[in-house]
Amino acid sequence: MTDTQQTTVVDTTTATTEDQVITPWEVSSVGGVDYDKLVNQFGSTKIDDALIARFEKVTGKKAHHFLRRGIFFSHRDLKELLDHHESGKQWFLYTGRGPSSGSLHFGHLLPFIFTKNLQDAFNVPLVIQMTNDEKFLWKGITLDEAREYTFNNVKDIIALGFDIQKTFIFSNLDYIQYLYPNALKISKCITLNQIKGIFGFGDSDPCGKYNFPPVQAAPSFPDSFPHIFPPGSDYKNIRCLIPCAIDQDPYFRMTRDVAPKIGFQKPSLIHSKFFPALQGHNTKMSASDVNSAVYLSDTPDIVKDKIKKFAFSGGGATKEEQEKNGANLAVDVSYEYLTFLLEDDAKLKEIADAYGSGKMMTSQVKNILIDIMISTSQRHQEARAKITDDVLKAFMSIRKLNF
Amino acid sequence: MTDTQQTTVVDTTTATTEDQVITPWEVSSVGGVDYDKLVNQFGSTKIDDALIARFEKVTGKKAHHFLRRGIFFSHRDLKELLDHHESGKQWFLYTGRGPSSGSLHFGHLLPFIFTKNLQDAFNVPLVIQMTNDEKFLWKGITLDEAREYTFNNVKDIIALGFDIQKTFIFSNLDYIQYLYPNALKISKCITLNQIKGIFGFGDSDPCGKYNFPPVQAAPSFPDSFPHIFPPGSDYKNIRCLIPCAIDQDPYFRMTRDVAPKIGFQKPSLIHSKFFPALQGHNTKMSASDVNSAVYLSDTPDIVKDKIKKFAFSGGGATKEEQEKNGANLAVDVSYEYLTFLLEDDAKLKEIADAYGSGKMMTSQVKNILIDIMISTSQRHQEARAKITDDVLKAFMSIRKLNF
Structure with missing residues (x-):
């Protein structure tokens, strides 16, 4: 039960065990996702009460119930991000979505509701990536369909109340011009072996799949948005925080490995659990089973x-x-x-x-x-x-x- | 002796033998390039006197001495292209260059001199791709250097006398927005195995290299140029002729395989021999040895x-x-x-x-x-x-x- 067509899973060294398969394209488990195990496998850190308290101190606001109730439960470098914020330095939020046909379901709202809360609490710019290129590559749809899905989904996202003064939403098909330089830099630093190890692609997968991870990584870096952070900005000191479901972590582990090699801060992450399917805890809601x-x-x-x-x-x-x-x-x-x-x-x-x-x-x-x-x-x-x-x-x- | 940094040659099934290595990144041979062998290996067709005569009949002009003297010596579907032209249908010329530092040498002029002759003879649009993304990926240079090389080289190309009314020159870094849709379609049709077989890349190569061939293939298709062939054009009946040195053939063999799958004509090709190094016939001139x-x-x-x-x-x-x-x-x-x-x-x-x-x-x-x-x-x-x-x-x- 997955949001997207399955890919050939050859080797997911970090997230596949006998009991559960968690990749950006597949979430399934026997007896419920074991999030503690996932945190260990991925090497992220669980969010504890002390971190939530610090979060509340920095924002001066009660933490969102997603954070208080452990729905956003894991992170990477969130403490560093809060330090950075306290010292008055620039940062931005980055989240995204692979557009699907029709309406969003309740599970899709999770990262956006939380991201809006962060945007309101911290007053920072937010960029939202719509990966319509990914959907084209993974699913049996045309580019025109991928574009149409994008616009439908974006309307649902905007309806959640994002501030137009602080929010830029883009689709990869329309914005690739600005992502390409960083995607190239990233793709020059990562070998094919590494992509295979992280994402589990095989030699019989379309070559396009191998190129997608650098495109999802690129918006983590501020110079991908020259209209928000103009040329001449102190790019190497602008941080990024990415709220996402934990299945997206592989993209950003890769991004964090590459960041210092190309002169940027590693993005910080805050991970959510999955919104379960009606049928039970073993998986997340799926757009492919109504x-x-x-x-x-x-x-x-x-x-x-x-x-x-x-x-x-x-x-x-x-x-x-x-x-x-x-x-x-x-x-x-x-x-x-x-x-x-x-x-x-x-x-x-x-x-x-x-x-x-x-x-x-x-x-x-x-x-x-x-x-x-x-x-x-x-x-x-x-x-x-x-x-x-x-x-x-x-x-x-x-x-x-x-x- | 090669124009660019060497890549890991794991498997060049079609162009590497004991006596000669001909890839887009390496041209070397023992005792001179054996062009007959290359034509056999690549599966292209030698240009014969009958085809040259037909060429002269269609254009009403004496063939360029590069054609008469066998410097452009091999082709794919040139006859079909001439038929297409005679029936009054649309087509365009596509050639390109990986920009290098400093001035061009005489060898670099070959495809451009010949392409200009074709443009004058047939009165068709010409697109010239500057692959500065490729140079960034293959060489130890920055994106800014790749951009600077581009502008220097383009001035040399323009100086050959191309007609601005019929010629569009673009660099991948600046034009990727328009190439990306076709690059995605192409990269969805080709497996990693196929890219490895055609180009000889290995698992320890940067993943960016695997993405480049679709970007070089994309300009073969007319909808990559909506300002030249506007939306609504009969894209599936617009042909393309690519004059290039024969080491570029692997890109376009791949392109020709993909073309019918994504609704386009296969591009026709006309291949040149290499302009030899001063030291002899075994190789082509190189920008890296002055x-x-x-x-x-x-x-x-x-x-x-x-x-x-x-x-x-x-x-x-x-x-x-x-x-x-x-x-x-x-x-x-x-x-x-x-x-x-x-x-x-x-x-x-x-x-x-x-x-x-x-x-x-x-x-x-x-x-x-x-x-x-x-x-x-x-x-x-x-x-x-x-x-x-x-x-x-x-x-x-x-x-x-x-x-």
Whole structure:
């Protein structure tokens, strides 16, 4: 179950074990993704309470519930980034998305909701890369389809409320001119062997796949955006923070290896867990199985139906069992979705206590979730309806930002 | 002796034998390049008298001496191209150069002189690709150096007299935006195995090298130039003719394999032999050994000195021997240079007869060559001095052409 067509996995030295396969193109596991194992394999660092406290001190704001609840749970050089910010030096946020057909689903929102929170908290420029070249290379679609997906997805992203004064959204097909110099520098520093080791491509894969990682790496470096950081900027001292799901880490491990060789700071990273499929924790939501995910375009009836039918329950099989044993929150999808979507800590705790102890039934929890999902969808659709083609063009135009 | 840094040659299935190595990055041989063998290995076709006659019939002009003398000696689908032209359909010329530091040498002019002749004879648009990305990837230079080399070399090219109404010159670093869609389509159709087989790259080569062939292939397809062939053109019926030295054939064999898969005509090709080094026939002139080549910027004294000192002689070791046996024209570099540079067929035959039979001495032949080279250089330098930065910009600007 994956967002994209599978690639030939020959050797994923860092992320594939018997129990789980986590690559940018495949996320699957037996018995749930083991995030601790992943952090060990990838060599990143878990975010602890001390780091969250420092985060709150630097921003002067309560940390976003994604951070407090361990949904963004792992990082690289986040401490260094906070030091850099405190000393008043320049940095920027970089995130992205491989555009898919149709509407986004709730899982797709995660990195963007969190990134918007960071943008608001730190008042820094944000660049968002739409990898329509990747989608063309990996999926059986045309360039025109990849372009169309991009514009649809970008409207969904803009609808989340990004500040046009501080946000530049670009697609690789339209912006390659500016990425190419850094992509070349990166691709001169990495051997084919290294690409194979990091991404697991094989000799029978199209050669285009080998060229994509440098293109995803390029926006980590500030001179890829001369309209934001004009020539003459102190490029080697401008840092970058990349919020992303942890399956994207291989790209940025590669980027961090290369950075000092070509005169830049290593980008800092903050990793999220996956938004699970309705059917359970073993994987993330997938755009290719409509019943694995709730889409922002799903009607209230469909949302209701999907949650009722498909959301895996950790509750007792009967009312009596549930009252006796309570629900297993660790595998209950509706409860997990609430940890993502219900901001109110007290309310969430109340549900956890009641549902976990058998005082609440699965159907009640599902009803709470359904209400939140429907109202979130409706708010989103209203906001999205206001995103005209002109607004889209404005966000994607090459221009100075104000920050 | 090669124009560029050597690459790891792991497997050049089509062009490397015990006696000769011919790749886009290396030309060397024992006892002279065997062009018949190369034609067999590459699977191209030798140009015969019938094809030259047809060429002259279609253009209504005498064929260029490069064609008559077998300097452009091999082709792919040239007959089909001439049929296409006769039926009044659209086509364009595409050639290119990997920019080098300093001035061009005489060998570099070959494809451009011939291409200009074709442009004049057929009145078709011409696109010239400057592969500064390739030079960056293969040589130890910066992107800025690669850009500077480009502008210097382009001035030399423009000075050959190309018609600005029909000629578009671009560098990959500046024009990648327009090449990227076709480069992606090409790179989706070719496996890594195929790139390895064609170009001989290995797993310890930088991954950037693997991406370059699609970028050199892209200009073979007309929609890479929407300002010349606007959207809505009958792209699948616009042909392309590529004049190039035969070492560039691997790129275009690959391109021809891919063309029908992505909806285009296969490009036609016309291949030249190499302009030999002063030291002899075994290789081509090299930009990395100043004494192997005569540069367009060499002063008359240097030209004289280089020819006198280094041009390998096929004449007798003494006056008496030369008078008795005559010169071996097949290995005499000065005579071969005259076949490139002396347009007058009668004069050339006169020299061949006299020198070959011992009635002329090497020094006399060298003096004739020196005079031609010096006057060619001087004409070139005068023409080049008129190529201002504005003229350069005009040739490289994205604009409509008139043809």
